[in-house]
Amino acid sequence: MKSIALKTALSIAEAGLSHAEKSGFKPMAVVVVDDGGRLVAFMRGDGASPGRFELALAKANGCVMLGVGGRALAALNASNPGVVTAAGNAFGGKLFPAPGGVLLRDGQGAIIGAVGVSGDTPDNDEAAAIAGIRAAGIDFQP
Amino acid sequence: MKSIALKTALSIAEAGLSHAEKSGFKPMAVVVVDDGGRLVAFMRGDGASPGRFELALAKANGCVMLGVGGRALAALNASNPGVVTAAGNAFGGKLFPAPGGVLLRDGQGAIIGAVGVSGDTPDNDEAAAIAGIRAAGIDFQP
């Protein structure tokens, strides 16, 4: 049983892509996963390269699997890359340590899923993810 | 450059899920892939089990990789299961020989992608896929 309703996931993805377009970002892909790291919704913007799905999913899944946001994973990767690579291998490659992976939390702070965005710079990816999450009114941790 | 615009893919998925809900089908997941079998859009209806993504993707990807619809693949699997199993292994498991995988074609007959649906019986999965595709006004081959 997933913890994010499809309707919520779609609103996050749509608002994220809309923010990216208005901001002049490169074409992007947005993934929303549940609290098990399983896919709920995905949208690949026209012009985004095909591998953006795998990267966006790896961002979101890595966050859920470790309970850590993408920005924190990027910092850990900078200080201790061997450990992050090993974790990624343990997850079958589904971990991408970069901003653009954002944890979703409910009102009590429990992790209910994650968003992963890939297409432009990590900072722009994260900005699109956060814009989408804010539009849905959900707590988050980048 | 993918051959199915995101807007079209989303309309297929939304109309497919809406048809399923109105028909009283079990919760479903819908995948739309491009002509290379790469993911364009995905929606998992509330209550659908997490593995429905992998099955829906395998239905759609198998159709594109072979240029054959899911109903034809199911018939081939009934008459010659070893061959279909071997093809699935050659595609890394991304083939599911059942109705619910439907090829998308442009006005000239060229394959431009596929839809994969999983959640209920194969016949109901296919009915949802076709309802979604018809709503988008695209030629198809089940």
Next chain:
Amino acid sequence: MKSIALKTALSIAEAGLSHAEKSGFKPMAVVVVDDGGRLVAFMRGDGASPGRFELALAKANGCVMLGVGGRALAALNASNPGVVTAAGNAFGGKLFPAPGGVLLRDGQGAIIGAVGVSGDTPDNDEAAAIAGIRAAGIDFQP
């Protein structure tokens, strides 16, 4: 060190595709592998679906790995499918038990590689493979 010169492999693939076109076969893909099952040359005809590469490679590789032609593998699969599936799994999915995989032999009978063709019926695939091999003047075993 591969046992088939690139020039020979290209002539097999070109003549095979040319035969297919003249015969009105569906668009096809042709693989030529060496005596280690490693790829030497590949051509995907315009209009052939993307997965035809994986199937053609699996046909050719399976033949070389077992030292058995594709038609014989198809017969073995009919009588003992579990064994052929197990062999395919052992080869990482790179075995496809169907006509269209053809062993190549030198004048002393030693295996020097294989051809794999996928795109139409197994019989037509095999006919294209054999036409290509004959044009190159090489001994073969379907």
Next chain:
Amino acid sequence: MKSIALKTALSIAEAGLSHAEKSGFKPMAVVVVDDGGRLVAFMRGDGASPGRFELALAKANGCVMLGVGGRALAALNASNPGVVTAAGNAFGGKLFPAPGGVLLRDGQGAIIGAVGVSGDTPDNDEAAAIAGIRAAGIDFQP
């Protein structure tokens, strides 16, 4: 429906290998993939080691999946190796961050595929790729 015709792909590969031979480069392998990263044509020059196929494919596929040229990927790998390793894992190993992977673009700038070359130094691999692409008169991005 692939975006690179077989005839074009073959001319790229042949001209690339011919350039390598005239330049005294080591034996090489050349891959051409379409805009979904799917194989269209492959040639392994006599004397090139068998794994050159996997490396050339990983170069070309990584470029298409990310929409980035191989030289840019190599620079990213130098500055942030953990991220590139993670991307490669997300793509099942089919990414090789080195010169010799070159994006192909149509007249409007859309990505229509990629070329991957492996066999000698990255610079020589790239020179062969570019020579092949130029002979076919196609826009590119190294």
